Amino acid sequence: MVFYCQRHCYKKQYTTRVVSCKLAKLEVLVDGKKKKHDCYETIFEDTVLFPEGGGQPDDRGTVDGVNVLRVLRRGSEAVHYLEGPVKERATVTQYLDWTRRHDHMQQHSAQHLITAVTETLFGYATTSWYLAEMVSHIELNTEKVTQEEMLKIEETVNHHIREALPVSIVEYEASDPELKEIRTRGLPDDVCGPVRVVSIEGVDTNLCCGTHVSSLAHLQAIKLLHTERGKAKKTLLFFVAGDRLLRYFGSCVERERRFNTLLHSNPADHIRLVEKNQNSLKSAQKSLRDALKDLATFEAYKFLSQDPKPNLFFHHRRDGDLDYLGVIINEINDESVVKVLTAGEDKGPGSLLIHGPPPLVAQLAPRVCEILEGRGGGKTRFTGKVTRLGKRGEAEKYVRSFLENREAEG
Numbered sequence: 334m335v336f337y338c339q340r341h342c343y344k345k346q347y348t349t350r351v352v353s354c355k356l357a358k359l360e361v362l363v364d365g366k367k368k369k370h371d372c373y374e375t376i377f378e379d380t381v382l383f384p385e386g387g388g389q390p391d392d393r394g395t396v397d398g399v400n401v402l403r404v405l406r407r408g409s410e411a412v413h414y415l416e417g418p419v420k421e422r423a424t425v426t427q428y429l430d431w432t433r434r435h436d437h438m439q440q441h442s443a444q445h446l447i448t449a450v451t452e453t454l455f456g457y458a459t460t461s462w463y464l465a466e467m468v469s470h471i472e473l474n475t476e477k478v479t480q481e482e483m484l485k486i487e488e489t490v491n492h493h494i495r496e497a498l499p500v501s502i503v504e505y506e507a508s509d510p511e512l513k514e515i516r517t518r519g520l521p522d523d524v525c526g527p528v529r530v531v532s533i534e535g536v537d538t539n540l541c542c543g544t545h546v547s548s549l550a551h552l553q554a555i556k557l558l559h560t561e562r563g564k565a566k567k568t569l570l571f572f573v574a575g576d577r578l579l580r581y582f583g584s585c586v587e588r589e590r591r592f593n594t595l596l597h598s599n600p601a602d603h604i605r606l607v608e609k610n611q612n613s614l615k616s617a618q619k620s621l622r623d624a625l626k627d628l629a630t631f632e633a634y635k636f637l638s639q640d641p642k643p644n645l646f647f648h649h650r651r652d653g654d655l656d657y658l659g660v661i662i663n664e665i666n667d668e669s670v671v672k673v674l675t676a677g678e679d680k681g682p683g684s685l686l687i688h689g690p691p692p693l694v695a696q697l698a699p700r701v702c703e704i705l706e707g708r709g710g711g712k713t714r715f716t717g718k719v720t721r722l723g724k725r726g727e728a729e730k731y732v733r734s735f736l737e738n739r740e741a742e743g
């Protein structure tokens with residue numbers, strides 16, 4: 334069936350009758366997790382709300398004040414998932430979320446235009462497309478689209494927008510001989526009943542079930558953003574059109590202004606300054622690593638210079654890391670000394686390194702790791718990732734009493 338929304342793409346409300354309404358479950362995303370949601374599966378005699386199909390997402394809106402959560406196609410029917418019930422056989426008015434729909438119309442018509450122009454200019458066929466939240470793309474049957482080709486496509490589509498070419502939709506019965514005369518693109522489409530042919534005057538004819546702008550002027554402008562390598566030697570071409578383009582440009586300008594403040598410079602200098610900052614950060618990190626290595630050597634030397642040399646060494650450094658702890662062990666270079674070394678913030682995640690006689694490490698390390706609420710492994714050199722370095726006093730107490738008891742027994 335062809336729905337009211339497909340015949341009247343610019344209508345924002347419609348009065349119709351409820352055919353059926355029953356309690357159902359709908360899978361919805363809440364904070365990135367799928368959840369089953371109680372709702373009312375409702376069929377109307379006809380609908381102003383577009384059911385998902387042909388790459389175009391479904392509409393949102395209300396029916397007599399009740400929110401419409403989703404609209405899906407089932408055979409020739411449009412199934413509406415409502416937040417609350419409506420009375421069967423009642424006359425109701427459907428209201429469309431026009432901002433969302435108008436955006437989808439702009440992206441969808443833009444896709445038809447880009448697809449047609451790309452094929453005419455360079456012979457690259459569109460094999461699929463995806464209307465995303467912010468930036469949509471078409472998948473082209475070619476390994477590469479050059480920068481020059483992209484510029485030519487962008488120039489041509491915007492030229493057609495300035496020409497304000499009309500966009501028309503004509504319905505044909507599937508058996509209509511006239512349909513055979515029309516050269517249409519074979520894009521995947523879930524058409525039921527009459528076939529719809531969407532034409533951009535002089536540019537394109539295409540089978541499609543979607544909703545479209547009535548004139549290319551309503552697209553305002555199209556910006557091609559970039560390409561990416563797709564699957565199976567295909568290329569993805571990313572674009573924004575219409576009001577989205579203004580929103581996208583607005584967010585770029587906002588970002589640019591924040592960079593002006595952060596970098597104390599004008600946009601022409603942004604890249605140079607960020608590169609400069611990254612390089613100086615890299616060299617500062619290298620200096621810090623070198624300094625930590627020197628410090629580790631010094632800590633080992635301090636320990637070794639004690640007389641008599643203790644058989645136990647505890648050490649913690651807040652800004653150290655596993656490499657730093659490893660240097661201490663290498664510099665002390667004595668397996669008979671039990672070393673319990675930690676690095677990191679008291680409340681954040683940190684590193685643990687225990688080194689010493691293997692039988693002792695095997696007995697001590699798992700319990701130390703447990704006290705510090707971490708995980709790890711290793712025989713002579715036990716390495717662990719821990720989460721509660723603030724409890725290292727407790728761990729030290731345990732190690733000392735363990736070794737004392739052992740000595741007393743020995």
Ligand SMILES: [Zn+2]
Nearest residue numbers: 387541542543
């Ligand atoms: Zn289409």
